[in-house]
Amino acid sequence: xxxxxxxxxxxxxxxxxxxxxxxxxxxxxxxxxxxxxxxxxxxxxxxxxxxxxxxxxxxxxxxxxxxxxxxxxxxxxxxxxxxxxxxxxxxxxxxxxxxxxxxxxxxxxxxxxxxxxxxxxxxxxxxxxxxxxxxx
Amino acid sequence: xxxxxxxxxxxxxxxxxxxxxxxxxxxxxxxxxxxxxxxxxxxxxxxxxxxxxxxxxxxxxxxxxxxxxxxxxxxxxxxxxxxxxxxxxxxxxxxxxxxxxxxxxxxxxxxxxxxxxxxxxxxxxxxxxxxxxxxxxxxxxxxxxxxxxxxxxxxxxxxxxxxxxxxxxxxxxxxxxxxxxxxxxxxxxxxxxxxxxxxxxxxxxxxxxxxxxxxxxxxxxxxxxxxxxxxxxxxxxxxxxxxxxxxxxxxxxxxxxxxxxxxxxxxxxxxxxxxxxxxxxxxxxxxxxxxxxxxxxxxxxxxxxxxxxxxxxxxxxxxxxxxxxxxxxxxxxxxxxxxxxxxxxxxxxxxxxxxxxxxxxxxxxxxxxxxxxxxxxxxxxxxxxxxxxxxxxx
Ligand SMILES: [Zn+2]
Numbered sequence: 001x002x003x004x005x006x007x008x009x010x011x012x013x014x015x016x017x018x019x020x021x022x023x024x025x026x027x028x029x030x031x032x033x034x035x036x037x038x039x040x041x042x043x044x045x046x047x048x049x050x051x052x053x054x055x056x057x058x059x060x061x062x063x064x065x066x067x068x069x070x071x072x073x074x075x076x077x078x079x080x081x082x083x084x085x086x087x088x089x090x091x092x093x094x095x096x097x098x099x100x101x102x103x104x105x106x107x108x109x110x111x112x113x114x115x116x117x118x119x120x121x122x123x124x125x126x127x128x129x130x131x132x133x134x135x136x
Numbered sequence: 137x138x139x140x141x142x143x144x145x146x147x148x149x150x151x152x153x154x155x156x157x158x159x160x161x162x163x164x165x166x167x168x169x170x171x172x173x174x175x176x177x178x179x180x181x182x183x184x185x186x187x188x189x190x191x192x193x194x195x196x197x198x199x200x201x202x203x204x205x206x207x208x209x210x211x212x213x214x215x216x217x218x219x220x221x222x223x224x225x226x227x228x229x230x231x232x233x234x235x236x237x238x239x240x241x242x243x244x245x246x247x248x249x250x251x252x253x254x255x256x257x258x259x260x261x262x263x264x265x266x267x268x269x270x271x272x273x274x275x276x277x278x279x280x281x282x283x284x285x286x287x288x289x290x291x292x293x294x295x296x297x298x299x300x301x302x303x304x305x306x307x308x309x310x311x312x313x314x315x316x317x318x319x320x321x322x323x324x325x326x327x328x329x330x331x332x333x334x335x336x337x338x339x340x341x342x343x344x345x346x347x348x349x350x351x352x353x354x355x356x357x358x359x360x361x362x363x364x365x366x367x368x369x370x371x372x373x374x375x376x377x378x379x380x381x382x383x384x385x386x387x388x389x390x391x392x393x394x395x396x397x398x399x400x401x402x403x404x405x406x407x408x409x410x411x412x413x414x415x416x417x418x419x420x421x422x423x424x425x426x427x428x429x430x431x432x433x434x435x436x437x438x439x440x441x442x443x444x445x446x447x448x449x450x451x452x453x454x455x456x457x458x459x460x461x462x463x464x465x466x467x468x469x470x471x472x473x474x475x476x477x478x479x480x481x482x483x484x485x486x487x488x489x490x491x492x493x494x495x496x497x498x499x500x501x502x503x504x505x506x507x508x509x510x511x512x513x514x515x516x517x518x519x520x521x522x523x524x525x526x527x528x529x530x
Binding site for chain 2: 004009010072073074076083097100101112123125127129
């Protein structure tokens with residue numbers, strides 16, 4: 001798969017583990033060592049109890065599309081359009097919503113409520129970006 | 137509630153604008169000076185009266201070409217103004233007059249000029265279309281780090297999922313929402329300074345190309361060049377002012393996650409700010425004569441129609457359908473200058489505030505709403521949110 005053109009992320013102390021795991025095809029979020037709540041995007045502090053000790057937890061189940069858009073505008077040279085962007089939530093993981101591309105179905109078939117598998121694809125700057133896969 | 141409210145100690149005394157258009161061949165600094173000088177004169181003041189300066193955005197904000205102009209240091213130097221209060225804001229402005237009103241209400245300054253200058257029309261032309269984020273920086277920082285790498289390369293893509301979710305939850309259609317840009321275009325036809333003034337129909341809207349579903353070209357505001365300046369004065373100076381306007385109530389509450397993609401309930405935006413604003417006044421939604429509601433995109437005007445209580449949640453489609461209610465002679469004339477959708481993306485409710493002031497003074501020309509005594513002004517909605525009522529002086 002060719003890398004998706006775009007702007008690569010700045011990697012920080014908080015976000016480094018996410019992008020490193022993405023390269024391995026894994027979706028990790030922060031989890032509080034005190035109360036167990038999950039937070040995303042990573043802030044280095046629990047959004048539930050404000051504990052400062054965070055570990056990383058992998059999310060493996062299927063997700064549900066909360067909302068989406070199909071982009072038709074070629075914002076950058078070489079950008080292939082149209083493409084669907086989905087905002088995905090995960091049953092049993094409150095506080096986690098992840099934005100990513102959608103593949104595995106034509107963009108116009110993307111719909112709120114559809115079930116997706118976690119995935120990644122080559123993105124700008126050598127990063128792996130979230131790329132959810134329409135579940136059969 | 138009452139006269140001890142901080143915003144009652146401030147008035148909006150002047151508004152001024154530069155030439156506005158898709159492309160104005162002047163620098164951002166010259167456009168800014170045009171607007172500032174016009175606003176000070178409009179207030180009935182001279183530059184020597186000005187002791188506070190503010191702008192949005194401060195610093196080197198935003199990774200969007202043409203977005204930030206009219207540097208505060210350069211403007212202050214050019215005008216030889218001594219300031220006792222200054223503010224250049226990136227986050228947390230709420231409304232253009234919010235910070236300046238606090239400054240004059242607390243005695244830190246007597247007359248503050250705040251401006252917003254955009255050159256996004258020229259930037260769009262240079263880019264061959266509405267520019268993407270990121271043209272100025274090679275990497276996506278902060279909140280944009282989660283958006284730009286996956287292809288959410290414009291505010292259009294960031295806001296589109298709100299429209300999709302809203303329409304899904306409440307069964308609102310594009311045929312209904314079309315009436316917002318269509319009606320505002322009819323208003324723009326009466327505004328000589330609007331960027332687009334030719335007639336727009338629902339059929340035109342439905343035939344327009346998609347930018348990012350469900351938002352088409354006419355759901356997006358028009359990148360423009362232009363500057364807007366607003367003078368905010370201490371209420372005690374009113375006898376020396378030409379035509380002040382009262383700030384009846386204002387609020388800038390942000391509740392929920394201040395993030396485009398993490399906002400929890402994308403079907404409801406702006407309700408916290410609106411609720412806090414209504415708690416500061418005895419006026420009710422039915423008292424509003426004219427509404428200048430932020431419309432960077434059609435859906436943002438929808439948020440505010442509902443958050444402000446002009447209609448119920450999920451009811452904006454039915455409210456705007458047919459356009460009668462939001463027309464100049466309707467129950468709630470909406471964005472009477474054309475809004476950002478047709479008047480130009482003057483941004484951050486600067487154009488909306490200028491129009492509200494003109495309407496309350498009876499200086500809105502062919503688009504004047506008869507007997508306008510109470511105007512609503514709102515800004516953005518989610519990660520930034522501001523809501524206010526302005527009222528006629530007498
Ligand atoms: Zn915790």
